[in-house]
Amino acid sequence: MSPGISDEQLLDLYRVMIRIRVFENGVRRLIDEGRCGHVSLSTGGEAVAAGVSAHLTAEDQIGSTHRPLGHLVAKGGDLKRMMAEIMAKATGTNRGKGGPYHIFDKGVGALGANGTVGGSVPMCAGYALANQLRGNSSVAVSYFGEGASNQGGVQETLNLAACWRLPVVFVCENSSPDVQRMLGHEIDYPQLSIDDVGARGAAYGIPGATYEGWDVEKVYTVTGEAVERARDGGGPSLLEFKIHRLGSDEDDPHCPIKRFREKLMSRGVLTEELDAEMRDTEAVNVKEAIDFAVGSPEPEPIDAHMGVFVEDD
C-alpha cells in the first residue's frame, strides 16, 4: 500500500485513468471513421490528469490546452456534452461553436481548453486572482506542454503568479524532444533549452520540480503538496511531469495505466474482475456519450449569428 493513499483512493485514480483512456479511444475511433474532425488526444498523460484532479473540487479551476480531454474528464467534465461538442452538436458544452480546442465546462471549473499554445495560462492566473480577492480557498491549476513552456505568456505568468502569490499550480507535461527522439523522430535543434522545465521554478522564486508522469501515485502525492500550499496562501508552484504520448493500446512501458494496473494487481488492490468491470462501465459511459452526441441535433444555422455578445443583464 502506498503511504497516505487509501486503497479506495487508488482505485478512484485508476478509474479516472481508465475513463480518460476509454473516452479518448472512443474519440479515436470516431476520428478514424471520419465521424468527427481532428482532435488532439492526450493518451499517455492519464496519470497526470487523474493525479492532479484528485485534489480538486468543482470550485477549483483548471486551464487546459489543445489536448484537453484528459484534463477535462478528470475534472468531472460531462462526457455526453463533451462528446457532443467534439461532434459539433447543439448539445455540446459549447453548443457546437467551439470544438475540442475550446471546450469549457464551467459548472465543474473546467475553464477550459485553448487553441493558442500557452493561451490558457494567463487566464489561470486570473482564476487564482479571483480566488485570492474573494478570499476563498479555491486553487487554479494551469496545464501546459513543454513546447508551451517557452511561450512568452507562460513565462510572464510564472512571474506574475509569484509576485502576487497567487493560488495556482502550474503543471507542465513534458513530451519533450528527448522523449520524441526515443520515439524515433530526428531533431535538428532542440526547442527547449534545458531538459527539465521544473528547474524554471527557481527563475521565479517558487518551488519547481520534475517527476515521472507515468507514476500516478507520485503525481498524486506531489500535487497534493502543491495544491495544499496554494490553498494555504503559500503561493504558486511548478510541477513538471515527463510523459510519453501514446496510441490506444497499453503495451508501452511508459503507459501509466499498464504500470498502475500491474502495481495494483500485485498489491492485491485490483482484481481482473474489478478491472473488467471498470472498463465495462466506462465503455458504457462512452457509448452513451456517443449515442447522445449522435442523436443530438446540429445547431441551427441562425445560431451562427448569435452569441458574439451576451445580452445585458
Added chain:
Amino acid sequence: MSPGISDEQLLDLYRVMIRIRVFENGVRRLIDEGRCGHVSLSTGGEAVAAGVSAHLTAEDQIGSTHRPLGHLVAKGGDLKRMMAEIMAKATGTNRGKGGPYHIFDKGVGALGANGTVGGSVPMCAGYALANQLRGNSSVAVSYFGEGASNQGGVQETLNLAACWRLPVVFVCENSSPDVQRMLGHEIDYPQLSIDDVGARGAAYGIPGATYEGWDVEKVYTVTGEAVERARDGGGPSLLEFKIHRLGSDEDDPHCPIKRFREKLMSRGVLTEELDAEMRDTEAVNVKEAIDFAVGSPEPEPIDAHMGVFVEDD
C-alpha cells in the same frame, strides 16, 4: 593595477563613462530648458555601457532600450547626429523621424533603441543569427532592464538563443524595486519575483550571473569572458548588473564615475589634470553636438510622407 586591464584601457573606460555622463547632462539641460521633448536618461549605468562596449567593434551589434543614450554613445554612436535626432532635426540619425526611443546608428552597429519594453531583444537574436549563418565572429549584445526581463519576448529569446547557440550576450541592467525602495519609493507588489535576474540563466542552460554594475572593472572583466565565449561558438550568456538610476551629479555612493575616479586617482592612473582635460574635451564634443543640432534644419514636412517603404533596388 587591475589584473589584465592596462592603464590605457582603464582610462579609455573612464573616458567613455565621462562622455556618456556629459552627453546625458547636455540632454538633461535641453530637456529642462524645454528645447527637446522627454528623453529617458541612463545616468548611473555608465559603467555597464562602457565596460560592455569595450569588447565590441563596429561589426558587433547592440540592441538597446528606451534609455539608449549610454549604450549608443559607448558603441561609438555619432554624438552630433544623436543630438540632432533628440532635437528632431533632419540631420539626426533617424532624420528626425524616430526620436530618442528609436535611435539607430547602423554604421557602428547600434541597432538600436526601442520604444517597446523588451522589443529589441528578439531582434538581437536575429543579429546573432545572421552572424552565425554568415560564419563571421561578430557578437550581438542585448540590453534590457529588470522590468523588461519579465516580458514574454525577452524570456522567449533567452530560450531561442540557447537552443540555437547564438552568439549573443544578454545584459540586464537591474534598477530593481529594491533599489527603488532604497531611493524612497513604496512598492506594494514586487514586479520581479526574484532578486537576481542572473539566476535565470539556469532556466535556459546558459551561464548567468549577477554583478555590481557600478564597478566598471568587474563589468569589463565578466563581459569580456561572455563575449569571448560567444565569439568562439560557445553560445549565449546572461549578465545582470545592478545599477542605481541617478541624477546629474556624482555624489551618490553608487555613482560608477565617482567610484572609478577615486580608484584611478588612488592608483595614480588618473590625475586631476587629466580628469579635467577629459571632461573639457567631452564638454566641447557635446557643445559641438548641440550646436550642430541647433544649427540643423527641421525635416521638410513632405518628408513625413516618404520612407514608409524604401525604393526597390
Added chain:
Amino acid sequence: MPRVITYAEAINEALRAEMRRDPEVFLFGENVSSSWRPATKGLKELFGRERVRDAPITETAFIGAGVGAAVVGMKPVVELMLVDFGLVAMDQILNQMAKTTYMTGGTVNVPMVLRAIYGAGKGNAATHSESLYGVYAHMPGMKVAVPSNPYDAKGLLITAIRDPNPVVFFEHRLLGRMEGDVPEESYTVPFGVANLVREGADVTVVAVGKMVQEASKAADTLKGEVSVEVIDPRTLVPLDEEAVLRSVQKTGRLVAVDEDYERCGFTSEVAAVVAEKGFHSLKAPVARVANPNIPIPFNRNLERHVLPDADKIVRAIKSVVK
C-alpha cells in the same frame, strides 16, 4: 449649477463609484496605484492595494489574468498604459478576451474593461502615439468605446463596467485635462447611441475621440459658408449606423474623420456603410480624413502633417460641398 471637472477626473469618478457599488470591480495595470496619475489617483488609498494593484510589465500575463478573473464573474478593469503596448498581448485580447463568449456558446462571458490610453499629438513617435481602435473594431467580440469629452467619459465607463461583455475603452492622452460639465451622481451613457454634437444641413462629419473637437473647430471655421453637422458615434462597436444614415439623408454628404490609420480603418467603415445603405442620399463623393497610412513621425511638424486636424477637415468638407 453644473459642475466642471476634467476628463481624467471623470474617469476617476466612474471607477470610484463602480468600485463602491460592486465589490467585484477591481483595477490593475502598470502604475495604477501611483499618485501622479489623475485617472486612478486616490483609488488605492480608498480600496486597498489588493483591489488597485500595480502589475509587472507583462501585458500578456496581466491582461490574461483580467480575462480569467472575468470568466469567473469578477469585473476587472485593466489598464493599458498605452494602447501601443497591447501589441505584445494581442492573443489574450483578440482571442481570449474577445472570443471566449462566442466560442463557449455563451456558457461563459467576460465582463472585463480594458482601458487603453491612445493618441498622438505630443511628439512621442511611432510606438507611443497610435490609436488602433480600427484593429479592435475589426475583430469581433469586443465593444469599443471612444469618449470625446468628460461627460461621455464618465457615463460610458460606467456602462462599460456594467456591461457583461468585454469592452475596450479608449482614452485620448491629450483629453485628460479637458474640462466639461459632469454630474456628481452616477449615470450611464448607452452604447450604440451617437451624439449629435452639432446640427447642420450641408454635410455630415462623423468624428471620433479627440477628432470631435477638430470637427467642431472646422464647423466653426466654415460658419456662414457651410452648415456642418457633427456626429460623434461614441462607440465604434456597436455603431449607431442609423444616426449616420439619417444625417446623410438630410445633408447628402459625408466626411469621416479619425486619427487612426486610414486604410481598412474606421473611416473606411463609415464610408462603406454609407455607400451601401445611404447611397441614394449621397450627392457627392464621400471623403475620409485620417492618418494617411504613415507611422507617426517624431518631429512635431511632421507629426502635425500626418495627423488629421481642423484644417484638413475643412479642406475635405470643401471638396465635397463644392
Added chain:
Amino acid sequence: MPRVITYAEAINEALRAEMRRDPEVFLFGENVSSSWRPATKGLKELFGRERVRDAPITETAFIGAGVGAAVVGMKPVVELMLVDFGLVAMDQILNQMAKTTYMTGGTVNVPMVLRAIYGAGKGNAATHSESLYGVYAHMPGMKVAVPSNPYDAKGLLITAIRDPNPVVFFEHRLLGRMEGDVPEESYTVPFGVANLVREGADVTVVAVGKMVQEASKAADTLKGEVSVEVIDPRTLVPLDEEAVLRSVQKTGRLVAVDEDYERCGFTSEVAAVVAEKGFHSLKAPVARVANPNIPIPFNRNLERHVLPDADKIVRAIKSVVK
C-alpha cells in the same frame, strides 16, 4: 506545353529558386523542416539544417529574430504556421518589422517575408481559421500579398523575397492543392498590379485569395443574366486602385469580397475608395460580402453560414444590379 503543379509546389519552387540564387535567403519557423509539409518539403535536404531551421513555439522570439536578421541585410523568410498564432507576436510584426524603416528615416530596411497560412473552411474554429489581412493592411509599413492561384503564388513570392521591404505573404490553407499552369523558370509577378480574372460589363467584383474562386463561380452562375467582371488585386498593399476604379467606371457597380471580418476590413477599404474616387461612376449602392463580424464557429454548417461563398456573392450581385 504548360506545366501543371499545385499552389504548395509553386511556393516550394519559389523558395528553392531564391535560396539557390541568393545565399542570404533562409527559412525558419515551426516544423519547416518536416517532410510532410509540401510548401517547404525537401528544402532542408537541399540547403541544410542551418538555413532551413525549425524554431521553438515562440513566435515573438523567432519573428523578431527574422526582423533582426533582415536589419543586418539578410533575407529571412519566416513562416507563421497559422496567421492566428501571430497574435502573440504583434509588437515584433507591427512595430519592429513594419515600422523600423520609417522610424529610422530609411537608414535601415527590413527585407523580410512573413509567410502566413490563413483561412477558414475546414471546421477549425475561431482560433485556427482567421484571415487577418485586414489588420496587416491597416497597419503601415508592410506590403501584403494574397495569391489566389499557383502562378501568382510563385511569382508573388519571388517578388516578395526580392523586395527590400517587409512583406506579409498570405497562403490560404485550402489552396495548397489547387493546380495551375506554372512555368518552371523563375519569374516575378509585380506588386500593386491587379489581375483581371474575367471581363464583364455589368458589375465589378473585387475578390481576394480563395474568394477569387468563389467570385468566378458566382460569375459562372450568372452567365447570360449578369456580365460579371472579376478583379483580383493580388496585393492589398500596394493596392491597384486604378484597376478597380477603371472597372467600376465601366460597370457602374461594385461588390467587394473577402473572407476576413467585414468591419474596418478590406471590403470596407475597397468600398471607401470607390465611394471617394469612383463615386460619379457608381449607378447603385456598393455591396460587401465578408465575414459578418463573427468568430468562426466550429460546426461546419455554421461555418458555411458565416463564410462568404459563391451563393452569397450571387445574391450581392443581384442586389446591386436589380
